[in-house]
Structure formats: C-alpha cells, structure tokens
Amino acid sequence: MLKRITVRGSIAGTRRDLAGAIASAAEGKVRATTTTGPLSCVNDVLERLEAGRVINA
Numbered sequence: 001m002l003k004r005i006t007v008r009g010s011i012a013g014t015r016r017d018l019a020g021a022i023a024s025a026a027e028g029k030v031r032a033t034t035t036t037g038p039l040s041c042v043n044d045v046l047e048r049l050e051a052g053r054v055i056n057a
Contacts, residue, residue: 007022024030037045048054 007018013021021030045054
C-alpha cells in the first residue's frame with residue numbers, strides 16, 4: 001500500500017521550519033491521535049476545542 005502526503009503550505013513559520021517539522025514526523029517523533037464521528041457532531045467538537053476540553057492522549 002502506498003501512502004502519499006502532499007504539503008501545500010504553512011500558515012505559521014518559514015519553509016525551513018516546515019521542513020524541520022516534516023523531518024521530525026518522518027523520524028517518528030510526531031504522533032497524531034484521531035477520533036472519528038458523524039458530521040452531525042461537528043459543532044460539539046468545535047465547542048470542545050474552543051473550551052479546551054479535547055483530551056491529548
């Protein structure tokens with residue numbers, strides 16, 4: 001299985017910062033925890049994000 005990710009830009013930092021962040025991810029130093037749910041729950045998720053109630057595992 002091929003897994004390809006394309007980064008088109010960054011709203012924060014320089015190109016060098018972005019290259020460093022991508023290098024850290026490629027080295028396995030970045031871990032993302034995700035949860036999926038129905039689109040009907042999007043407003044609840046945004047409210048929890050705004051209130052700082054999203055748990056980082």
